[in-house]
Amino acid sequence: MASQCRWGILGAANIARKNWKAIRLAENATLTAVASREPARAKEWIDANQAECPFPTAPAAVTYDELLKSPDVDAVYIPLPTGVRREWVVKAARAGKHVLCEKPCGPDAGELRAMLNACQANNVQFMDGVMFMHGKRLPLLRRTIDDGETVGQLRRIATQFTFAAGDDFLKNNIRVSTALEPLGALGDLGWYNLRFSLFVMKYQMPAKVSGRLLTEHQGVPLEFSGELFWDGGVSAAFYCSFNTELQQWAHVSGTKGSIAVQDFVLPYYGCEAAFVADRPVFNVQGTRYHWESHPKRFAVTEYSDGAPDAQETNMVRTFSGLVLGGTPDPTWGEIALKTQVVMDTCLASARQGGATLACPSV
Template identity: 45%
Template sequence: MTKSICRWGFLGAANIARKNWKAVRMSGNGVVAAVASRDVERAEAFIHDCSLECPPVITDEDGNAELTRPEAVGDYEALLQRDDIDAVYIAVPTSHRKKWVLAAAAAGKHVLAEKPFAVHADDAKEMVDACRDAGVNLMDGVMFDHSARLPELKHTLTDPNVFGDLKRIQTHFSFCGDDSFEEANIRAAADLEPHGALGDLGWYCIRFTLWAAGDRLPKMVSGQSIVRLDDGRVPGEFQGEMRFDDGLTAGFYCSFFSVNQQTATLSGNRGYVTLDDFVLPFNGSESSWQSHQHELFVDNCRWNFGKHSRQHGVTEHASGEADSQEVRMIRHFANQVLHHQTDSRASDIALKTQLVLDALRRSDADESRWVELETV
């Protein structure tokens, strides 16, 4: 008999885990059974705080709801060995992630891991192979991958009358850290998050580019750290370029030192498309995008640039509701677990994103020269 509830274990009590706690609650097919931290008191505090806002509930097949309380665990390995855990969400720093993904696979647990995926592509490939050999799913936590917006946006991009052929992709993801960011935030620490802004923000820019390009890898890339942190070892501000084998090009900018911006522009030969919130949708009940076919009219002394824009959207709440992208992610993953299905695209696209990131780091270390992608 197929189980109806996926029992989650959380490894790590990072802030982003709080959002996924609520996503599990809203998914309708999952419950958080345990939370592990190296400090059991921190795990207790995490459970306490999250339960106040979003109490964990188990619903039986008859629709009866029962309030439950996850167990706080002071050891990651102890959580992995529990029999009441089907899947784990791993929110430990990137430098520690490989160890615990491999341990989860060995324990037969399905894995949803935070991004960036790994320190190096070789590590990412080892993680993917270990999970496949163990027969468990592996996915990175890119929430917009699961938005209802992307399939509909694809219709716009494939409309020959509205968009035409894709020629250029440009993305930008940034926020401005406070005065204590470099000293206090792990994203500026090489021993914990060695990829800095490139891993934390650029990961989304790379991923959106790969999605728009049909999951194809670029042929070559060039990257440059504009600002470096932690004695020059961590990108704090980064720009990158990608070239594909059919003439498509893409560029992105990510930064810990620029105002909040999450924009994407996709340019075709007949029109272009813009998104103002491609990572985290603006608050509301609709995820939107705009298509543009502006026209320049010249007649002797008359020069008129006509604006022709259309608004598009799908019904989808920005966060914390049953149709939100992070809830869709959790629900989709749990469905795979509960029905003993595998999603090879999830681990494949995470590995491809890591390959691009690695190539960009190599280019950055070599005076931004164009480098070809390596495979693993």
């Protein structure tokens, strides 16, 4: 059995430079090829990355088609724009390549289903590139939410993921292009809000959702809020925006206490990923009347930004392990599809002025 999964990157995007480093740091992965529409562009990109973070052998600069035909590539990371992603995911699957797919996976669940069907038919792994799913903090968060005491019964989830994109971005960036990124901020940022909420709910689908398009640019959501409602009474509010400066917080609230995460998408620079639980105490006696905060901090050691245990390295490591293991895990495709279906339904609600819509099951 091979000891390393051999990666190809389909599209020399800036965001993919982080994944280059993650592949370099994961001991069960290596990078053999990088494709761009213009191989010269791929070569330039490879050279820049090799200078900073070299592989022992530089990856080959190839075209998309060459990459998919290469016998030296087991898995592809596809950071291509959402509007053209299905074509290349399906081609990759048919070529027998495992697929790590950027988010939002598709413009809608129909396109994602086509991708998943192709992956299943060709027995290849599918995963969406949500790095926080692979952070060491998440299992600790899971245990803490589930311990019965810190939060008690869940009641409410609230998340915000925003960054202020600036005027140039809004004019020129593909992330607000009707053709290439039709979901705009909802796809780019809201994907994380929805995934985190589904994670907290152990991927139970909400019964109903609503959404509101707060700002748009030629039909592309720039600012979006929504609310999810589960059977049993838990609800989740979210807000994502390209108009609002960087925030990435989540509050998980229950009958006994709450958890606050200030950086659920990407732990802020440092050597820890943390969250804080609180169960304030009422001190009411006679004319005394105050509330005491009793915070408890939970943290894991996890170095930021290109460390061997950073969440992006773990993502590559986990994916590579699945590829080397030989048996695709369908769970990743299922939770990607759930995320996309909830997103689609929120957007459908927004197009109907915020109407409460039943959320299809997955």
